[in-house]
Amino acid sequence: MVTYKLTTPISEEDARKLRVNDVVYITGTIVTARDQAHHRALQFHKEGKELPINFEGLALFHCGPIVKKEGDRWIIVAAGPTTSTRMDIFEDEFIQNFKARVIIGKGGMGKRTTDAMQKYGAVYGAFTGGAAVLAAKAIKSVKTVEWLDLGMPEALWILETEEFGPLTIAIDSHGNNLFEDIKNKTEENRIPIYRKLGIQK
Amino acid sequence: MNLEETVENVAVNLLRFAVTELPKDVKEALQKAYREETSEAGKTQLKAILDNVELAEKTRTPMCQDTGTIIFYVKAGAEVKHLDKIENALRKATRRATTKVPLRPNAVDPFKQKNTGDNTGRNIPYINWEIVAGDTLEITVLPKGGGSENVCTMGMLVPGEGINGLKKFVIDSVIKAGSKPCPPNILGVAIGGGSDIAMKLAKKALLRPLDQPNPDPELAELEKELLEAANSTGIGPMGLGGKITVLGVKIDYAVRHPASYPAAVAFNCWAARRATARIYPDGNAEYLTHKLR
Numbered sequence: 001m002v003t004y005k006l007t008t009p010i011s012e013e014d015a016r017k018l019r020v021n022d023v024v025y026i027t028g029t030i031v032t033a034r035d036q037a038h039h040r041a042l043q044f045h046k047e048g049k050e051l052p053i054n055f056e057g058l059a060l061f062h063c064g065p066i067v068k069k070e071g072d073r074w075i076i077v078a079a080g081p082t083t084s085t086r087m088d089i090f091e092d093e094f095i096q097n098f099k100a101r102v103i104i105g106k107g108g109m110g111k112r113t114t115d116a117m118q119k120y121g122a123v124y125g126a127f128t129g130g131a132a133v134l135a136a137k138a139i140k141s142v143k144t145v146e147w148l149d150l151g152m153p154e155a156l157w158i159l160e161t162e163e164f165g166p167l168t169i170a171i172d173s174h175g176n177n178l179f180e181d182i183k184n185k186t187e188e189n190r191i192p193i194y195r196k197l198g199i200q201k
Numbered sequence: 202m203n204l205e206e207t208v209e210n211v212a213v214n215l216l217r218f219a220v221t222e223l224p225k226d227v228k229e230a231l232q233k234a235y236r237e238e239t240s241e242a243g244k245t246q247l248k249a250i251l252d253n254v255e256l257a258e259k260t261r262t263p264m265c266q267d268t269g270t271i272i273f274y275v276k277a278g279a280e281v282k283h284l285d286k287i288e289n290a291l292r293k294a295t296r297r298a299t300t301k302v303p304l305r306p307n308a309v310d311p312f313k314q315k316n317t318g319d320n321t322g323r324n325i326p327y328i329n330w331e332i333v334a335g336d337t338l339e340i341t342v343l344p345k346g347g348g349s350e351n352v353c354t355m356g357m358l359v360p361g362e363g364i365n366g367l368k369k370f371v372i373d374s375v376i377k378a379g380s381k382p383c384p385p386n387i388l389g390v391a392i393g394g395g396s397d398i399a400m401k402l403a404k405k406a407l408l409r410p411l412d413q414p415n416p417d418p419e420l421a422e423l424e425k426e427l428l429e430a431a432n433s434t435g436i437g438p439m440g441l442g443g444k445i446t447v448l449g450v451k452i453d454y455a456v457r458h459p460a461s462y463p464a465a466v467a468f469n470c471w472a473a474r475r476a477t478a479r480i481y482p483d484g485n486a487e488y489l490t491h492k493l494r
């Protein structure tokens with residue numbers, strides 16, 4: 001396990017250095033996106049429309065933050081990760097088209113995303129579920145917000161961060177998927193546990 | 202004293218304490234988990250949880266963005282007057298805490314899909330009543346997170362399989378839940394009674410502090426056995442692998458119908474929030490899980 005402190009924009013080369021179980025902290029620009037923002041971004045791409053932000057080398061955060069406005073400034077109150085599997089249907093195309101290098105969320109992602117990460121050079125960093133205060137602390141400011149018409153949780157919040165983490169690399173660009181490995185190991189442990197508890201079958 | 206006002210003020214405090222500061226037994230269990238975890242990924246997650254908990258306490262902000270569904274447990278002394286006012290007081294407290302703490306509005310009409318915006322609505326906050334002897338009122342709040350609620354299980358097991366059926370049911374529930382309920386978790390387990398009774402007892406069992414073993418030595422043994430088994434799954438903190446998947450197992454039971462063997466497993470996440478206060482006849486409140494601040 002190695003700990004990395006990365007600054008955006010993150011190059012493909014840097015992303016490919018990361019291996020599962022490594023720990024990463026990100027300084028720079030992180031953009032929140034949930035289901036609807038993914039959907040719209042891919043729609044825009046299909047129609048040849050320009051996106052409000054260039055994702056290349058940035059980190060994408062599966063998060064619907066609680067944000068309040070003080071004067072004309074936005075303040076992040078809480079910003080914990082949301083379950084990433086919902087974005088599995090979009091993420092491969094998203095990585096291919098927009099070249100985000102780090103996807104942040106909780107719970108891991110599936111084979112489609114893992115394959116895309118291997119092919120195009122990106123990683124998945126797991127942020128501790130529920131740790132909203134820790135996340136908010138590393139967010140120094142809201143640079144801007146786009147697509148607010150999707151609603152506060154679904155909008156693209158473009159955040160300036162300082163050492164955002166710890167992110168445990170759970171999918172790397174070499175085809176490794178930590179969540180899948182753990183799931184398989186857990187399955188292997190099932191029968192020995194039954195046996196120890198004296199359960200037949 | 203004006204009971205309604207006192208209860209409302211105490212309950213607002215309880216809600217604030219619960220979501221911003223973990224009870225001592227949970228904090229200590231997380232610290233112990235951090236010391237004992239051997240997987241690096243698991244240790245990283247536990248450290249992040251501990252840092253987050255400390256930061257939440259210091260800044261008085263909710264430790265998790267999901268501040269849960271609000272559930273109260275009220276032990277009402279039979280001599281307390283105006284008990285009919287308490288429900289309204291607890292609703293008012295929930296509304297006030299929602300804007301004041303703040304809590305995330307988590308009450309959605311299941312038919313219209315509309316969020317009521319203030320954490321109250323039909324049957325919510327839910328109040329579990331218990332009438333006891335005496336003249337005091339004990340109120341506990343359990344803000345229950347959605348991620349861990351979504352993996353709770355209820356099964357009508359085969360009576361002939363007995364306790365082994367229950368053990369299998371618990372382990373299968375833990376493995377199926379995997380990383381979803383933000384492990385490490387606390388499990389409330391209950392058998393008997395009936396489908397509704399088992400789940401109610403399982404959830405109530407979550408209120409028993411982690412450092413209090415079951416008073417029944419056989420059940421205490423079973424709690425230990427299930428804890429060890431759950432921690433042999435390898436799921437680990439946040440499902441990233443490790444030996445600490447569960448912080449504690451709490452078991453309760455009711456006698457059962459000869460033909461039924463109802464079993465329930467209630468999951469709580471690392472953000473195992475709860476707060477309790479006792480209100481005396483003179484209106485004074487004693488906070489049992491937190492220091493007033």
Ligand code: SF4
Pocket residue numbers: 129130131265266267268269345346347348349381382383470471472
């Ligand atoms: S399961 Fe618990 S810790 Fe995780 S997001 Fe929900 S309330 Fe927060």
